[in-house]
Structures are given as structure tokens and as C-alpha cells.
Amino acid sequence: MNYKVIGKYIGHILLIESILMVPPLGISLAEGHGRAVTGFLVAICASFAAAMVLHVLCRNTKKTFYAREGMVCVGLCWIMLSFFGCLPFYVSGEIPHFVDALFETVSGFTTTGASILPEVEPLSNGILFWRSFTHWVGGMGVLVFLLAMAPGKERGSGFTMHLLRAESPGPDVGKLVPHIKETAKILYLLYIVLTILNVIFLLIGGMPLFDAFCTAFGTAGTGGFGVRNDSIAGYSPYLQNVCTVFMLLFGVNFSCYYLLLLKNFKSVFKDEELRLYFGIVAGSVLLVAWNVRGMYATVEETLRHAAFQVASIITTTGFATTDFDLWPSFSKAILLCLMVVGACAGSTGGGLKCGRLLLVFKSLRRNVHQVLQPHKIQVVRNNGRPVDEQVLANVNAYLAAYVLIGILSFVLISADGLGVTTNLSAMLACFNNIGPGLEAVGPVCNYSVYGTFSKLVLIVDMLAGRLEIFPILALCTRSGWKRR
Amino acid sequence: MKIIIAGGGKVGAKLTRMLSAEEHEIVLIDSKSKVAGETVNQFDVMTVQGNCASVEVLEQANVEEAELLIAVTGTDEVNLLCCLTAHYMNKEIHTIARIRSPEYSGQISRMRGAFALSMVVNPEMQAAREIDRLLRFPGFLKRDTFARNRVEIVELRVNEDSVLDGLSLSSLENVAKCKVLVCTVLRNGNAVAPDGSFVLKEGDRIFVTAPTYNLSLLLKNLGILPRKVKKVIICGGGRLSYYLAMMLQKSGMGVKLVEKNYERSVELAKLLPKADIVCGDATDWSFLESEGVSHYDAVVALTGMDEMNMVISLYGGKSGVPQVITKLVHMQSSVLGDLPLGSIIDPKELCSNLIVKYVRSLTNQDCAAITVHSIADGQAEAEEFRIDKASRYCGVPLKELNLKKNVLIVCINHGAELVIPSGDSSYEQGDTVIVVNSRQEVISQFNDIFEY
CATH class of the missing domain: 3.40.50.720 (NAD(P)-binding Rossmann-like Domain)
Known part of the structure; x- marks a missing residue:
């Protein structure tokens, strides 16, 4: 284990974080909110100082690292990021308890959008901006950002691939172009362009500039922190529809957009994961709309709410335009299933991912056929190409880890004595990075009902969900820390 | 690209x-x-x-x-x-x-x-050519040529009783009696860029730049007086051995080739009518002895297995064969340390170097390296550059230049004249210069050798 190289990367990440806190600091200054300014100044100085200390301690080191270092590095980076990211909330006193502030920050960076705040409107604008901005930063990943910005001499080694793989979601992370730096740059450019488009469309609909930016950040990262108590419900139907469309767009694998830029329409159109994703969305919208008919005045309104909620849940965003906790059980069951399904691999969304689900079904189908025809040799294919057996094994292992952690945290948070539906949906909503669940943690409620211990469990769940479990598990193993 | x-x-x-x-x-x-x-x-x-x-x-x-x-x-x-x-x-x-x-x-x-x-x-053909060149000038462990084969960087080992042992580099010219320049010294596995006060000691491997026509003079004055190679024993009968036997025969050397497989031996005997083909196990001590290995001028171990080749070479050296050449493919030569394996040949390395050279010439036509050789177990690179109008500091004496650390200009080819440079030398447009750099980075353009 090369501890120094890990320290070096954490130092870089903290430096980036201190720079990222400058825009919200500017907003707080403009607003003249003294406590928020103090909060940001303290946080910026603390993370800058930590970055410098790490930089000095870890300056002479071999730059090579392997899968283990990659995993541990990503896990630790996110924990440190969350720790320093929560300082503005805590120091400014806007969220007085430390664990609450940490919960809010982790929820932001992991693009969950689960909040412990009963009301968000009393918060100052700078704090609100930072809260939404963490979604945007966490959506595509900070280490990917670092890889895109890394200076020239850091190039030329493939070791950083371990970082990209550990931070980007999906069963089989690949590069778009041979150079990792260029790949990371393309991903971020696409991300920025889509975000700006989103802001423009929101502004056209008459949303105030500040709201537009915060909402776009929440949409882009598929996070879900709003700037109003009623999330998106108070905005016009046009703005709600814009959000629906952009949430769905950010749930698509970003390599599809790259292929579109290369004018390779055929392979995007034929992409099995994309078809499954839009198929599930269309099916669920129709089923939910049929199920909740009569609850809303017009067909348009029914469809709009159904589509918004479905898009919000499947992309694991967590915005809401209506209290879906009041919907009939069938619709709630569909939403719970969508929580598990999640968005496409390689998007900013969470959950199991459509691509992984597709592989699980395909290998399950193969195993069933194997029982019926034991001598038949069968190959699992994805988009016509054979899938590596190792990838299938990893997908199945992921599923097992996912279920086990899910059950364990469900049992742990049940100790707080809340209802089964609440606990189940809270676990699913945090683990899959969605945000609102059902009943006591429904869209109009929040997570302040849980005790400190349960909040910590949910924090770990959120991190595990965002980083796809293994980086966090690696931190808990002894061999992850051994020197060699 | x-x-x-x-x-x-x-x-x-x-x-x-x-x-x-x-x-x-x-x-x-x-x-x-x-x-x-x-x-x-x-x-x-x-x-x-x-x-x-x-x-x-x-x-x-x-x-x-x-x-x-x-x-x-x-x-x-x-x-x-x-x-x-x-x-x-x-x-x-x-x-x-x-x-x-x-x-x-x-x-x-x-x-x-x-x-x-x-x-x-063709890696085997290339390796055969390399071995052929080494056998023509026995005494050098490795030869890399520049400037259309007129300048070479040769590798020498400082032996116990050599005149080089204990010699400082500034007095080297008096001993060698010709213009030469030591560009890199490999001591205990580390490449060192030496200056004039550097004192050589036993076990060092030195890399010397010299015009090709001075090589025999250099050998003579350093007290290395090798026999001319007349008889060579080649162990292993692969493609490389076949190419090498052909070349050696052309230059009039006697070749004995040892191959284990009977069918292959017969085949080789048909292909190489003038060579002695022997069927037997070259790693067998008594077999080599019975073939009279100690009477040969050179042993070349070219079987398909590295460990076999090492055994053959060690044995050849022990029985007093002056020139030993070992083919090693899987081995990083820096881990071998001081094993007396003679010259080490890696066909794959030669082949990759050639391709990299081609790529470099494609990428950048101006200021790009024309010839590249990796020396000192890959710890240093010798590159030849053409000086054109984009090159900086034409006509400035070398002692006034601010070169990067561990970069050395070891030769300037001015038309027909070869200059092993001193502090007062300078280069002009149209010359080619050879630069040795023992930094861990690639110098792809001539102007990269300057500090600023």
C-alpha cells in the first residue's frame, strides 16, 4: 500500500474543494450574511491548510498505484470531502448539530438529496447554493474532475484508470478515447454543456436566476436538493416538464452523448441499456397515470405528475411535484422498484443501474437454460458483443453485496422504532441516492425523525451507494490497509 | 499521434x-x-x-x-x-x-x-546483425552507432587489472591517446553522469563515445587486445541462429551450431552447408567440453530459454572463451548485476527501439531525434539530433550553455569532420549532435535539452 500517493490525491481533492467553495462565499458576501461568510472562510482555510499539509508530507512518492490504492483512495477522498464540505453548515450555525451537517453534505455529494431540514427557505442563499453545488460536484465525481485538470506530467500512466473505475458508476467502465485525461475532459464538457442548457431552459420559463442555477445543479447531479420547501411543486407546469426531461437526460449514459457527437446514431439507437431505460420509464409512467387517475383534475396534470415522479425516482434525483405518499399502494410499489432499478451506467444517477440489471437478467436466463440443456454452451451478449465472464461474476457479486448491506442497514435503522415502510423506504432512498422515501420520510417530510446512530448508518449507505459499494467495503477490510 | x-x-x-x-x-x-x-x-x-x-x-x-x-x-x-x-x-x-x-x-x-x-x-535478423557487429570488434559489450555508422557509443567493463581502474576521466585521453568521451558510467546498477574528476573503479561499466575509426586504437591503448574471432560456437538452432550463421560465414568465420532437436539439426544442415551442425544438449557440461568449447573464440547462447542461455554463457566464460554473448528476453538486465554473461542481446528490445525511432521521425520532422539508442540498461538514452534553424544557441561555446542536469552533448558531426566536444566547441546549423541524457524523461526535441 502506497499511503503517500493516497495522501497526495486527497490533498489535491481538498485543494479543489477549497476553490469550489469560493463562489458560494461570494454569494454570502454579496448577501451580507456574516455567519455564512465566517462558515465558508473557516472551511476554505481548513481544507486549504489540510491540502498544504498533505502536499508537504506526501511530496516525494512514486506515482504508481494499483487497484487497492485506487479503491481506498476514492473511499477516503469522499469521506474527507464530506468532512470539510460540512464545515460551512456547521460553523455558520445554520445546521447546529455536526452529524446533521455531515448528513446534509454527504447527501449532497452523493447526489442523494435526503435532508434533515424541516424547512430550507430560512437558510441563507450562500449556504443554499453550496448545498446544491455539492450535487453538481458529486454527480460526475471530483476525482474525474481532477483527472481532467491534471497537469501534463501526470499523464502517461494508466494507473489513474483505477480512480476513474472506482468513481464512475457501472459494471464495465471504459474509456471514450485513449487518453484518460481527454476522456475525463469530454465527460465534464458534456456535463457542463447539458447543465447550461438546463439553466437556459429554466430561465426561459421565468424561474429566478438563483433558483435556476440551484435547480439545474440538483438535476444535473441527479441530486434533489431544492431551494423551496415544496421542492418543484410551486413552479409552473412548463418548468416541471423541463425538469422531467432534463432528469431523464442526465440519467442516460454519457458515452451515448459522445457517440451522438460522433454521428454514430445507429449504435445509440440500438443500445440495449438505453432501450430498457426508456422502456421502463414509459411503462411506469403509463401504469402510474392509470393508477392515480381521478386524483388530479385533468389528464394533462395526471400525466405530468406521473412522468415527473417516475423520472425523479428512476434517475434517483428525488425532486417532487406532489406528495406521492398519498398515492395508491400499486403506484408506491412501482416507485419503490424504480428506486432499486436506477439510471443508466455511466450517468450521474444511482441505484443498481439498468445495465447491471440487464446483465443480471441475462445471466439468470442463461443459468435457467443451463439447467434445461446442460450441454449447451451459452454466451451472454450485450449489444451483440459477448460479455466477459469476469464482468458477469462482478455483477453478481455486486448484487449480493447490495442486498446484504441493504438488509443490514434496514435492520440497524429499525432500532429507532419507526414503521417498517418508513425504514425500508429510507434505506432504499439513501442507499440508491434518491432522497425522499415514503411515510415519515416522504416527500413532504424529512430525515430529522431518525436518531444519531441511524443517521450515521444512512451516511455510510449513501457513500456506499454512490461509490458502488466496493471502495467503502475496501476501507473495512484488513487487506485494504496492509502495507503489502 | x-x-x-x-x-x-x-x-x-x-x-x-x-x-x-x-x-x-x-x-x-x-x-x-x-x-x-x-x-x-x-x-x-x-x-x-x-x-x-x-x-x-x-x-x-x-x-x-x-x-x-x-x-x-x-x-x-x-x-x-x-x-x-x-x-x-x-x-x-x-x-x-x-x-x-x-x-x-x-x-x-x-x-x-x-x-x-x-x-x-525482423527482430531476429536485427539481433543477428548486432551480434555480427559485436563479434567483429570483440572487447566491447555493446555498440550503438550514430551519424551513418561513423560514431559509436561502446560499452566497456572496467576489469581488475585494467589500466582504467583508478583512472580519473580527465586523464583518460592521455591513456587512450585519441579523442574519446565517457558519457555514462553504470556503477552498482545506477547510471551516473560523470565529470572530469570522476575516478573509475573495478566493476564499472562505462559508455564511451568515439569515432568508429578510432575503436581499434582505443582497444589497443586500453590494453584490451582481443584475438580476432575466427571460430564461433552457437548454441540453439532457431531463426536467429540461422541468420547469424549465414552472416558469420559471409565474413569468413567458422561456425559450429549446437541444436537439441534432431529434425531441426538435419534441416539446418541442409540450409547451412558450410557450418558444422551438432545435435546435442548445449546445457550439458560434458557435451560442450567434448565439442572443444574452450578452443573457440566466442560462445553465443541463443536457445529459446533465458535460463539455459545464462547457464551456457557462465560455463563458456569459466572455460576461458574470451567473448560471450547471451540472448535474454525476459530479464531486466539491471537485476543481473555483475554476472559475467558478456554482451546481452534482446531481439525484442532492438525491434521496439527501431519502431520507436520510426514513430519519432513521423511525429516531428523538425528538431526530432534521427537516431535513438537506449544505453546503460535503459537508464540513459543517446539521441542524435539534426541542428536546423529552429535550434537554439548555434555557434555558442558549449561551456556557456545552460544544459539540463544529467544531459551531455557527446559528439558534434560537422560535415565530414567528427568532433568529440570540449567546452570551447560549438555546433552550427546543418550539423548533427549526439546527446546523452540519463534523466527519467524523454527528450523529444533538441531544444528540450536546455534549462530554459
């Missing part, structure tokens, strides 16, 4: 390492998904799994936009087909194919046009 490398074997991996360090955009094609997967973890490249000669796989590797294809799979036919297919898909692409079989190697240079090849490499 966008480069496709087909085949992730030893040469493929080596090329991937060297070329990705020079920041080219590389796509590696290999038929094994394991190779493809592991390469991506080590180097900043993209990989495609599949048959490199198929249109679909080449399409995935984005051959339409690639500028160079290097086909180095294990099979000659696949390499050729791969280049043909790539050329069919992209008429602009440069192609390099590795062709190893002796049956093809003669005809392929004539058929280059038909196969649309920009270059053909």
Missing part, C-alpha cells in the same frame, strides 16, 4: 510502454481479453479485444483516424493481413509489420509496395 498496436505480446507491451510515455494516443488490439484488460490498468491507452485483421475490430479501434498501425502479433500472416486490411480501410495510414520467418523475409522487402507496408521489422 494516433497509433494502433496489434498484438500485446512482449514487443507490443514494450511499444505500448515506450509510446504511451511519449503521449501518443494508443489503441492496443489483442485477441485475449485478459491482455487487453491488464494493459488498460497499466498504461494510459485504450484496448480492443479481437482479431486485429478483421474489419470490425479495426473499426472499433478507429482505424479511419489512426496514422500508424504496428502489427506485432505472433504470426507473420496475420501481421500482413492486418496491414492490408487497415490500408484498405484507410489509404493514408502508415503500416509496420513484423515478419520473422526466413522464408518470407527475403521476398517481403521486394513486395512491400504490394502489401502497402511502410516498414518491415
